[in-house]
Amino acid sequence: QPPSYPYAAPASEAWFERASAVIPGGVNSPVRAFRSVGGTPRFMASATGPYLTDVDGREYVDLVCSWGPMILGHQHPTVLEAVHEASRRGFSYGTPSENEVLLAEAIVNRVEPVEQVRLVSSGTEATMSALRLARGFTGRSVVVKFAGCYHGHVDALLAHAGSGVATFALPDSAGVPASSAGETIVLPYNDVRALEETFARRGDEVAAVITEAAPGNMGMVPPAPGFTAALRRTTREHGALLISDEVMTGFRASAAGWYGLEGPTVHGSPDLFTFGKVMGGGFPAAAFGGRRDVMAHLAPSGPVYQAGTLSGNPVATAAGLATLRGCTPAVYERLEQAAHAIADGVTAELSAVGVAHTIQWAGSMFSVFFREGPVLSYADAQGQDTAAFGRFFHSMLSQGVHLPPSAYECWFVSAAHDDAAVDRVLAALPAAARAASAE
Numbered sequence: 001q002p003p004s005y006p007y008a009a010p011a012s013e014a015w016f017e018r019a020s021a022v023i024p025g026g027v028n029s030p031v032r033a034f035r036s037v038g039g040t041p042r043f044m045a046s047a048t049g050p051y052l053t054d055v056d057g058r059e060y061v062d063l064v065c066s067w068g069p070m071i072l073g074h075q076h077p078t079v080l081e082a083v084h085e086a087s088r089r090g091f092s093y094g095t096p097s098e099n100e101v102l103l104a105e106a107i108v109n110r111v112e113p114v115e116q117v118r119l120v121s122s123g124t125e126a127t128m129s130a131l132r133l134a135r136g137f138t139g140r141s142v143v144v145k146f147a148g149c150y151h152g153h154v155d156a157l158l159a160h161a162g163s164g165v166a167t168f169a170l171p172d173s174a175g176v177p178a179s180s181a182g183e184t185i186v187l188p189y190n191d192v193r194a195l196e197e198t199f200a201r202r203g204d205e206v207a208a209v210i211t212e213a214a215p216g217n218m219g220m221v222p223p224a225p226g227f228t229a230a231l232r233r234t235t236r237e238h239g240a241l242l243i244s245d246e247v248m249t250g251f252r253a254s255a256a257g258w259y260g261l262e263g264p265t266v267h268g269s270p271d272l273f274t275f276g277k278v279m280g281g282g283f284p285a286a287a288f289g290g291r292r293d294v295m296a297h298l299a300p301s302g303p304v305y306q307a308g309t310l311s312g313n314p315v316a317t318a319a320g321l322a323t324l325r326g327c328t329p330a331v332y333e334r335l336e337q338a339a340h341a342i343a344d345g346v347t348a349e350l351s352a353v354g355v356a357h358t359i360q361w362a363g364s365m366f367s368v369f370f371r372e373g374p375v376l377s378y379a380d381a382q383g384q385d386t387a388a389f390g391r392f393f394h395s396m397l398s399q400g401v402h403l404p405p406s407a408y409e410c411w412f413v414s415a416a417h418d419d420a421a422v423d424r425v426l427a428a429l430p431a432a433a434r435a436a437s438a439e
């Protein structure tokens with residue numbers, strides 16, 4: 001029997017009110033605010049394994065996993081020990097340190113086309129810097145991105161972005177100068193013809209195409225067969241770079257991210273990659289990297305400037321390194337098992353009450369769309385019944401399962417999601433499906 005909580009969350013409500021006085025919207029990242037599903041975001045007090053505990057003392061099965069990083073579960077013993085050990089030796093040196101090298105090697109060893117990486121502190125920094133590098137390398141300024149792909153809150157990449165931008169139905173962000181947005185071309189995802197037409201007209205102005213390796217920020221919309229190959233072929237023909245954003249998929253979709261699943265089947269690798277989330281193990285660490293000749297354009301060896309006070313932070317790199325080392329084949333196997341058990345349950349229960357839905361995958365990553373499939377683009381994803389998702393979300397929450405508070409996000413599991421945690425999710429599904437079906 002799943003726990004059924006009284007819906008009120010008085011301690012979270014009190015904190016949210018205090019937060020809203022001093023923090024815009026009460027949150028430090030918009031999707032956390034429950035705006036699209038309504039209600040009060042839960043303030044978490046602690047997390048262990050697959051569970052979160054909020055300030056009202058309620059426990060939830062965590063299907064957010066910090067939006068991806070917590071692949072081994074919360075407070076995994078070896079990661080915790082690595083963090084303790086690193087922090088006893090100092091928090092930040094402002095000089096090179098050993099773990100930076102070890103983490104860079106761990107990335108280079110896992111993702112075959114990546115010859116060098118530069119460490120940064122967030123996925124946003126990684127994509128921002130990769131764009132600057134691509135522009136510096138090619139001497140061109142135009143960037144092509146795809147609607148529904150989110151690459152962090154970089155000016156040039158906020159147009160028709162996924163994640164919170166999708167959740168709040170914003171076409172763009174205010175505050176992005178036209179000069180910056182004007183250098184960005186937004187195309188529909190999975191549309192080879194739109195890509196080829198754009199390159200036929202403006203190919204010689206394009207510095208880079210940036211894409212999520214398998215987009216997970218409009219829900220999970222993996223590339224249709226041949227799409228990644230078309231990106232590679234078209235960019236190469238026109239002298240533009242291909243940037244694969246693996247901030248979300250990196251080290252999660254497989255040990256080598258989405259590249260590990262699809263890369264070898266595509267003729268040619270991306271020139272640059274961006275990483276984040278898993279490689280920081282829950283701490284602020286991210287990276288961009290790729291071809292050695294391109295990376296050589298970065299300062300101090302080259303003319304493209306990029307820097308960071310906390311880049312390669314010794315505690316964050318220790319957490320990231322311990323996490324990557326902990327990602328054994330058994331971990332990926334467990335992610336698959338847990339994800340499929342949950343997804344099968346969702347399909348069974350939503351089908352039983354006649355709620356239209358489809359589940360899409362990239363490795364062990366998945367999302368549930370509240371509409372019939374297939375979903376191939378952002379326009380498709382926008383056809384969801386977000387109200388049904390909202391009812392489903394709140395029923396799950398009231399039964400102790402914390403889903404991402406938006407229909408446009410992937411559900412994340414960890415290797416710590418054991419049978420007991422999965423069973424708690426499964427037990428909550430029938431009531432949530434009924435709630436979703438009730439107008």
Ligand code: PMP
Binds near residue numbers: 067152
């Ligand atoms: N790229 C992708 C694919 C992402 O999913 C995200 C974050 N969800 C980012 C970039 C930005 O990363 P960060 O939030 O660490 O800035």
